[in-house]
Amino acid sequence: TVFQHISELASTSYDFIIIGGGTAGAVVANRLSEISKFQVLVIEAGPTNEGVLNSMVPAFAFNLQKTIYDWNYTTSLEIGLNNRSIDYPRGHILGGCSSHNGLFYTRGSIDDYDRWAKTTGDAGWSWKNLLPYMLKNEKWTPPVDLHDTRGQFDPSVHGFDGMMFTSLPGSPQSIDDMILKVPSQLPDQFPFLLDMNAGRPLGLGWFQASIGGGERSSSATAYLSRTFTSRTNLHVLLNTKVVRIHNTPQDSIPTFTSVELDGTAVRLTAKKEIILSAGPINTPQILMNSGVGDRESLRKLGIQSVLNLPSVGRNLSDQPIVLVSYSINSNDPLLDLSTNATLQALTLAQWEFNRTGPLVDPAANLIAWSRLPASSSIIQQNGDPSAGSNTPHLEFVPFSPAFEPVQPSHSGGMDVALVTPSSRGSVTLNSADPSGKPNIDLGFFTTDFDIRAMIEGIKITQTFYKAPVFKNYIIEQMAPLANATDAELEDFIRNTAFSSQHAVGTAAMSAVHANYGVVNPDLRVKGASGLRIVDGSVMPFIISGHTQAPVYAIAERASDLIKETWK
Ligand SMILES: Cc1cc2nc3c(=O)[nH]c(=O)nc-3n(C[C@H](O)[C@H](O)[C@H](O)COP(=O)(O)OP(=O)(O)OC[C@H]3O[C@@H](n4cnc5c(N)ncnc54)[C@H](O)[C@@H]3O)c2cc1C
Numbered sequence: 001t002v003f004q005h006i007s008e009l010a011s012t013s014y015d016f017i018i019i020g021g022g023t024a025g026a027v028v029a030n031r032l033s034e035i036s037k038f039q040v041l042v043i044e045a046g047p048t049n050e051g052v053l054n055s056m057v058p059a060f061a062f063n064l065q066k067t068i069y070d071w072n073y074t075t076s077l078e079i080g081l082n083n084r085s086i087d088y089p090r091g092h093i094l095g096g097c098s099s100h101n102g103l104f105y106t107r108g109s110i111d112d113y114d115r116w117a118k119t120t121g122d123a124g125w126s127w128k129n130l131l132p133y134m135l136k137n138e139k140w141t142p143p144v145d146l147h148d149t150r151g152q153f154d155p156s157v158h159g160f161d162g163m164m165f166t167s168l169p170g171s172p173q174s175i176d177d178m179i180l181k182v183p184s185q186l187p188d189q190f191p192f193l194l195d196m197n198a199g200r201p202l203g204l205g206w207f208q209a210s211i212g213g214g215e216r217s218s219s220a221t222a223y224l225s226r227t228f229t230s231r232t233n234l235h236v237l238l239n240t241k242v243v244r245i246h247n248t249p250q251d252s253i254p255t256f257t258s259v260e261l262d263g264t265a266v267r268l269t270a271k272k273e274i275i276l277s278a279g280p281i282n283t284p285q286i287l288m289n290s291g292v293g294d295r296e297s298l299r300k301l302g303i304q305s306v307l308n309l310p311s312v313g314r315n316l317s318d319q320p321i322v323l324v325s326y327s328i329n330s331n332d333p334l335l336d337l338s339t340n341a342t343l344q345a346l347t348l349a350q351w352e353f354n355r356t357g358p359l360v361d362p363a364a365n366l367i368a369w370s371r372l373p374a375s376s377s378i379i380q381q382n383g384d385p386s387a388g389s390n391t392p393h394l395e396f397v398p399f400s401p402a403f404e405p406v407q408p409s410h411s412g413g414m415d416v417a418l419v420t421p422s423s424r425g426s427v428t429l430n431s432a433d434p435s436g437k438p439n440i441d442l443g444f445f446t447t448d449f450d451i452r453a454m455i456e457g458i459k460i461t462q463t464f465y466k467a468p469v470f471k472n473y474i475i476e477q478m479a480p481l482a483n484a485t486d487a488e489l490e491d492f493i494r495n496t497a498f499s500s501q502h503a504v505g506t507a508a509m510s511a512v513h514a515n516y517g518v519v520n521p522d523l524r525v526k527g528a529s530g531l532r533i534v535d536g537s538v539m540p541f542i543i544s545g546h547t548q549a550p551v552y553a554i555a556e557r558a559s560d561l562i563k564e565t566w567k
Pocket residue numbers: 019020021022023024025043044045046089090091092093094095096097098100101102103104105106240241242243277278279280282283286500501502503534535536537546547548549551
């Protein structure tokens with residue numbers, strides 16, 4: 001059952017209370033409520049996803065930012081970004097960021113997960129052992145234009161019976177044919193990659209997205225649809241913000257049993273576990289509000305320490321992006337889509353009629369990944385922050401000019417993302433006020449590796465567009481200028497970089513006896529009882545890709561770990 005307000009809840013006591021009905025929280029809610037004797041409550045700060053057009057239409061994904069469906073955060077003044085503060089959107093809606101993200105479905109590399117297993121001492125987090133959970137999450141579907149997809153993906157690494165739809169692009173873009181020629185013209189830098197989700201994402205291949213039947217598939221549409229919320233043992237409470245969790249005072253180790261909400265004195269209690277799934281920004285905030293974090297920092301704010309865990313809020317990893325833009329020569333009929341109201345109405349009418357047309361995809365139909373060679377001076381001098389030789393350092397997204405995010409229109413370009421950053425940031429509190437906004441410091445470009453790797457990423461982009469196929473398409477590089485020096489490129493990066501919105505790692509897992517970290521490999525909070533964390537915050541290292549696929553896999557495995565505890 002779905003409740004809009006706390007006053008509608010018939011009970012204040014559940015077996016499990018899940019804080020945050022986001023990407024991970026929705027999965028855990030669904031899986032735990034498969035067991036009919038478990039009474040499960042999910043508390044979500046945002047409203048329902050149902051009927052939210054901008055969430056449903058893939059090409060409208062970014063319209064949700066700066067609305068009621070967004071937490072509307074901004075970062076602190078970032079030293080590495082020439083003291084700029086940048087927007088930091090987060091989904092404030094059932095499904096969390098999965099209802100509001102850019103829909104890229106990428107798993108990263110085999111090495112990424114094998115490093116998690118090695119760091120935590122738990123082989124369950126390796127690629128091999130997590131793959132069944134990735135497949136359990138995934139329901140591969142044909143693209144809506146029903147084109148022949150042979151040679152565009154590898155069916156052997158995909159799930160066809162899972163929950164969340166994934167698919168290939170469902171509408172051709174004017175630049176596809178040109179981009180497909182790059183592997184034969186630049187075979188060393190960009191070989192053709194059959195499937196970027198097979199564990200070795202190096203090369204150029206077809207984009208895969210969390211889309212099915214021309215619509216976004218999210219944790220809300222997949223795991224909390226009406227089929228599941230009609231279960232009598234699953235309650236979903238919307239529009240309700242959790243501010244703190246509380247332990248029972250007399251315990252020898254803190255045992256967390258109750259949840260405090262914003263704006264009401266009603267306390268909700270969990271008989272078995274509280275599961276914190278508020279995402280990598282809000283999970284550490286709720287922990288610190290509740291006295292779980294670095295004792296000294298909390299004391300300075302006047303918050304009484306309940307559990308001294310200095311790693312809470314630290315180790316934030318996110319991937320910076322820069323846009324390299326070009327003036328282009330294109331006769332794409334959709335070139336004016338972002339400004340032409342008639343074109344917008346026509347494409348929306350087509351989407352509404354039968355879920356086809358240009359709005360069924362986000363922005364690019366082919367994307368590419370690249371690894372700096374071991375011999376590069378950047379790696380020689382700074383070491384390699386990637387997890388291993390199957391792992392890309394950089395991602396390249398050549399935007400369709402119809403979806404070009406920068407003005408003026410009639411420009412084209414490439415988003416270059418550094419997917420293996422070595423910089424780390426943090427989430428801290430500003431005050432003891434539990435309803436305030438946290439301090440987000442991404443720490444972007446605070447290491448030499450990161451700035452030099454991004455400069456290299458811009459140079460690789462220049463090589464990409466020098467492939468003969470673009471001869472009549474590219475007129476001129478607009479920003480940064482084609483002849484910019486390394487110092488000018490560095491300045492360009494620091495002045496214009498933005499975020500992938502992929503923050504993870506702020507309540508990271510570590511080995512059971514490690515003297516750092518926030519959760520054990522079974523995701524239980526170290527030194528506490530009754531409390532688990534299941535969301536992107538537990539990743540010890542960011543994966544070399546977009547972060548929703550690993551969050552889904554974590555949540556699927558976590559659900560089994562929890563069921564195992566209480567069987
Ligand atoms: C704009 C944007 C674009 C992105 N694009 C992509 C992409 O294309 N591909 C990709 O793989 N990844 C993308 N990501 C990242 C990816 O979506 C996230 O890493 C992932 O979904 C995070 O899952 P989570 O469960 O950790 O947190 P979330 O999905 O954020 O879930 C947290 C939930 O908790 C709720 N919550 C928070 N605090 C409270 C509270 N105090 N009380 C009650 N509820 C609370 C939130 O409202 C939210 O619903 C993007 C993210 C953003 C923001």
